[in-house]
Amino acid sequence: MTRGFYIGRFQPFHNGHYSMVERIAEDVDELVLGIGSAGDSHSTRNPFTAGERIMMITKSLVDFDLVTYAVPIEDLERNSVWVSHVQSMSPDFDIAYSNNPLVIQLFHEAGVDVRQSPMFNREVLEGTELRERMIDDEDWEGLVPDPVVDVVEEANGIERLQMVNDSDSNGT
Numbered sequence: 001m002t003r004g005f006y007i008g009r010f011q012p013f014h015n016g017h018y019s020m021v022e023r024i025a026e027d028v029d030e031l032v033l034g035i036g037s038a039g040d041s042h043s044t045r046n047p048f049t050a051g052e053r054i055m056m057i058t059k060s061l062v063d064f065d066l067v068t069y070a071v072p073i074e075d076l077e078r079n080s081v082w083v084s085h086v087q088s089m090s091p092d093f094d095i096a097y098s099n100n101p102l103v104i105q106l107f108h109e110a111g112v113d114v115r116q117s118p119m120f121n122r123e124v125l126e127g128t129e130l131r132e133r134m135i136d137d138e139d140w141e142g143l144v145p146d147p148v149v150d151v152v153e154e155a156n157g158i159e160r161l162q163m164v165n166d167s168d169s170n171g172t
């Protein structure tokens with residue numbers, strides 16, 4: 001039995017993340033999804049709460065033949081102990097997956113087997129691009145799994161993002 005760990009901010013969970021889970025599912029029987037920066041919400045970079053992101057992930061992966069766990073991981077001031085912090089919050093895992101260079105470096109230094117995947121359609125499948133489209137009332141729904149559209153709607157997410165983006169840009 002192999003268990004993987006995949007961390008991201010998932011602001012929001014999009015089709016690139018979904019493709020990465022499909023790719024990881026070829027290697028593992030179980031997967032922990034770490035909800036990074038779990039304490040952050042209501043900002044342009046991190047509009048959705050940990051709970052909203054858990055709903056996006058749980059509903060999007062419901063049909064996968066894979067046991068999944070979503071675990072919120074708050075940020076720490078100290079990169080040097082971040083892997084221990086992650087391990088203290090997560091079920092044990094054998095392999096970590098990330099395409100984030102800092103995350104890869106920290107797992108590597110801690111002696112954890114860490115693997116990258118190819119980037120899928122990165123020109124559009126990027127959280128920053130999706131949040132810009134939400135702010136500008138452009139099409140974003142086709143770039144996320146269908147349940148994510150419902151979660152954003154239930155949270156009034158577009159209105160929230162547009163509001164916090166105005167406050168962030170005004171420096172208020």
Ligand SMILES: Nc1ncnc2c1ncn2[C@@H]1O[C@H](COP(=O)(O)OP(=O)(O)OP(=O)(O)O)[C@@H](O)[C@H]1O
Pocket residue numbers: 007008009010011015016017020097098099100117118119120121122125126127128129
């Ligand atoms: N299109 C993609 N294909 C493969 N991996 C991706 C893709 N988009 C993001 N990832 C990876 O998924 C992990 C989590 O990504 P993250 O939640 O930061 O999304 P992001 O799209 O990079 O968003 P942001 O622009 O908000 O940083 C990271 O390791 C990231 O490199």
Ligand SMILES: NC(=O)c1ccc[n+]([C@@H]2O[C@H](COP(=O)(O)O)[C@@H](O)[C@H]2O)c1
Pocket residue numbers: 007008009010035036037038074075076077078079082098099100102103106
């Ligand atoms: N010191 C820390 O708290 C620390 C270090 C490395 C990564 N992280 C977090 O891990 C997550 C990585 O996800 P992304 O690949 O989506 O950036 C982010 O939430 C990031 O803040 C935190």
